[in-house]
Amino acid sequence: MPRERGQKVVATNRKARHDYLIEDTYEAGVVLTGTEVKSLREGRASLVDGYAFIDGGEIWLDAVHIPEYTEGTWNNHAPRRKRKLLLHKHEIIKISHRTAQGGYTLIPLSIYFSDGRAKIELAVAKGKxxxxxxxxxxxxxxxxxxxxxxxxxxxxxx
CATH class of the missing domain: 1.20.5 (Single alpha-helices involved in coiled-coils or other helix-helix interfaces)
Structure with a gap:
């Protein structure tokens, strides 16, 4: 089966650019379960209330709504669970220094598939x-x- 090429945007957080002044953006991988990936491939997700935080040297995404997969069984995922983001260690350190300054927060701007893999565009932003x-x-x-x-x-x- 050939792999997908290019980008397919699933959801964007349009309100984020209105509410925040975007300083830096990063592309991060996301640790997802199978039913979450299938739900995203159907184009279903909401980033409106989503935010990210650093805990123990890892970045976590919270409050992003990925609805349950309609064809899923009893082992379907929780729609608003905490999800781990995959970034290089030097990027995590750089982000943690920025957010420690105060006034800065981590918000997801978009979720998309890049060459078949789910990615999140994460922004270091300051509230307007x-x-x-x-x-x-x-x-x-x-x-x-x-x-x-x-x-x-x-x-x-x-």
């Missing part, structure tokens, strides 16, 4: 204040309006 969120939204709306004005101006010139 309410006025930062409003400012970013205002900038986005201004850019959209400017693009519209430019497009309508171009269409009038044709």
């Amino acid at each position: 204040r309410e006025y930062d969120k409003r400012q970013a939204l205002r900038e986005k709306q201004d850019k959209r309006e400017a693009d519209r004005a430019m497009a309508s101006r171009r269409n009038l010139g044709d």
Whole structure:
């Protein structure tokens, strides 16, 4: 059976980019059970409440919802269990120093399959204040309006 090539995104955490200022991103492998992989292949997962933490030199992903596999039997997985992330030791040390500074947290941005293996895009992020969120939204709306004005101006010139 030939292996999959490329990336297939299963779920993204779109709210994370609104709520947090992303500093660094890392690609991490995930330790999953068979039914979790099958559920992900069906495109079912939610990263909304998910976060990661370091415990004993290992990084763990918590509160990510991977629903039970519909065809699973009595040995189906728990939907919101703690899952171990696979990173190099020097990356874990670098992340732990960043999060120890204070104000930084680890959040999952997306879960995807890369060449048939489940991966998590993990971000070291700092929480935005309410006025930062409003400012970013205002900038986005201004850019959209400017693009519209430019497009309508171009269409009038044709």
